[in-house]
Amino acid sequence: MASVEQTDGTGPSGEDGVRRRDFINIAAVSFAGVGGVAVVLPLIDQMNPSADVLALASTEVDLSAIQPGQAIKTTFRSQPLFVRQLTAKEIAEADKVDPATLRDPQTLEERTVDGKKQWLVTMGVCTHLGCVPLGAGEGENRGEFGGYFCPCHGSSYDTAARIRKGPAPKNLEVPKYSFTSDTAILVG
Amino acid sequence: MSFPWAEQYTPKHPVMQWVDEKLPLPRLVYNAVGAGYPVPRNLNYFWNFGVLAGLALVIQIVTGVIMAMHYGANDLVAFGTVEQTMRDVNAGWLMRYAHANGASFFFIVVYLHIFRGLYFGSYKAPREMVWLLGLVIFLLMMATAFMGYVLPWGQMSYWGAKVITGLFGAIPVVGEPIQTWLLGGFAPGNASLNRFFSLHFLLPFVIAGVIILHIWALHIPGSSNPTGVEVKGPQDTVPFHPYYTAKDGFGAGVFLIAFSILLFFAPNFLGHPDNYIEANPLSTPAHIVPEWYFWPFYAILRAFTVDFFFIPAKLLGVLAMFASILLLFFLPWLDTSPVRSGRYRPTFRKFWWILLGDVAVLGYCGGAPAAEPFVMISQIAAAYYFAHFLIILPLIARFEKPLPLPGSITEAVLATYGKTDGETAAVPAE
Helix, strand or coil: CHHHHHHCCCCCCCCCCCCHHHHHHHHHHHHHHHHHHHHHHHHHHCCCCCHHHHHCCCEEEECCCCCCCCEEEEEECCEEEEEEECCHHHHHHHHHCCHHHCCCCCCCHHHCCCCCCCEEEEECCCCCCCCCCECCCCCCCCCCCEEEECCCCCCEEECCCCEEECCCCCCCCCCCEEEEECCEEEEC | CCCCCCCCCCCCCHHHHHHHHHCCHHHHHHHHHCCCCEEECCCCHHHHHHHHHHHHHHHHHHHHHHHHHCCCCCCCCHHHHHHHHHHCCCCHHHHHHHHHHHHHHHHHHHHHHHHHHHHCCCCCCCCHHHHHHHHHHHHHHHHHHHHHHHCCCEHHHHHHHHHHHHHHHCCCCCHHHHHHHHHCCCCCCHHHHHHHHHHHHHHHHHHHHHHHHHHHHHHCCCCCCCCCCCCCCHHHEEEHHHHHHHHHHHHHHHHHHHHHHHHHHCCCCCCCHHHHCECCCCCCCCCCCCCHHHHHHHHHHHCCCCCECCECHHHHHHHHHHHHHHHHHHHHHHCCCCCCCHHHCHHHHHHHHHHHHHHHHHHHHHHCCCCCCHHHHHHHHHHHHHHHHHHHHHHHHHHCCCCCCCCCHHHHHHHHHCHHHCCCCCCCCC
């Protein structure tokens, strides 16, 4: 075939030197290229969270045992989740702050569900480098603003878990959640 | 691939002649690391570290493959199997300590190898490709070391994985999907552990492949030497074997003594006690630090504490950390001085020492808690690091007046060592 092609190379190509073989070349390489990309996609996608990991992507939390002033530490998407029932004093402290003065301006209302202002649900993941802040456990250091304190690099969060001092750029993240009853929430 | 006066491979034994006809592998080895590779006669002991890095890789592969025989890459059992290797497996403690400390020694010799190259201008034409491939090896080493450190699934493993993959989370928009993709979950877990194990096993062999390219690229112009003057004739070189196999063998002995001292008398000196606590996603160690060989880069990462316009400080730190290594890829074109060796560059030499001190300071700050005065020192040292490569080196190349170069390698050697013999050939360049 090749020798035939060479001997009459100018034959069927006509005016601008384009041969039929050029078309076959481009078509074959393109086909293989598209096929290659199609194979790469699952090779990359297999690294994304698998179905069993995603199946654990929502968590139900029972609030009935949490007294005002207490907090519990549980897990959501295999990361720590803090659920705290604020006292009236803590709510007042959080409301006293002018949000405009904050690094990541948010009010306590914006960080809680309407009418359930005493329930503060946040991730227990410091927004600096991902450490677990102290303050959810009984007797742990809650930092100078009475919320959470990250021992890694000294970020202090206030009673609404807003960043007040230290290197963290953001408030502790509030995950998406909803009340399924008066004493239970579904996170995620 | 070699100088015309290189010794030729001439197998005498009929079997070797037969092999040479069918598959000239012994010939390849002879020409690469045998008598067939002519090397400048004046290499000093700083030229040992390439071979020592190769030796360190071999130690890592041997001990690593053995460790893999006793390891369970599953988050439920990983920590236990590593402890079992330490306590129950015959000589398991030796394999694990050799592997952990071997990583440190690999980085020690590679850092010496890199700073050797920086001092003697080994990155300059015609050896740019050697330098670039070396940096690729360095990046692969860092990835391999990081993933290996996660495998024992201790507290430092877990939180190191979290912080380092969190760096990618700092990238706007695509950051979080990338982080989740890297981890195979929302936090380090079984999926992360398994893929890190798989890649930790694979990458050393990729490194071995790039090392072959690194040596291939080196052998095209031939090795550099402490004078930086190119080889001019047969009198400037000696065959690699036996001259440098012997010299490297001596270096390997010293290396193994130092390695053994740490391995047998202080195997946990460079480790962190926290990594003997099993990974716990609900509790963070008080002081998260990477292994010592990442400290300079960790210090650059943490040096950024203030947002710059719309770029958050965290992202700036991540960009700076990656830039500090990527910058080195441009070094052959940043240092435009035609003189290679620091021996004949008085100004360059001083700044080389300052750079060495600067990296040491960064290393110290990277291992220290993120508090003052270390943050401020890291900021100054990080700024200097970038200034060295981007400002100081190009300026030195422009304004420095180099010392007169020797006419040839042989002339330089005889100027130092030939005088007592009354060598008449020795004519110092001065």
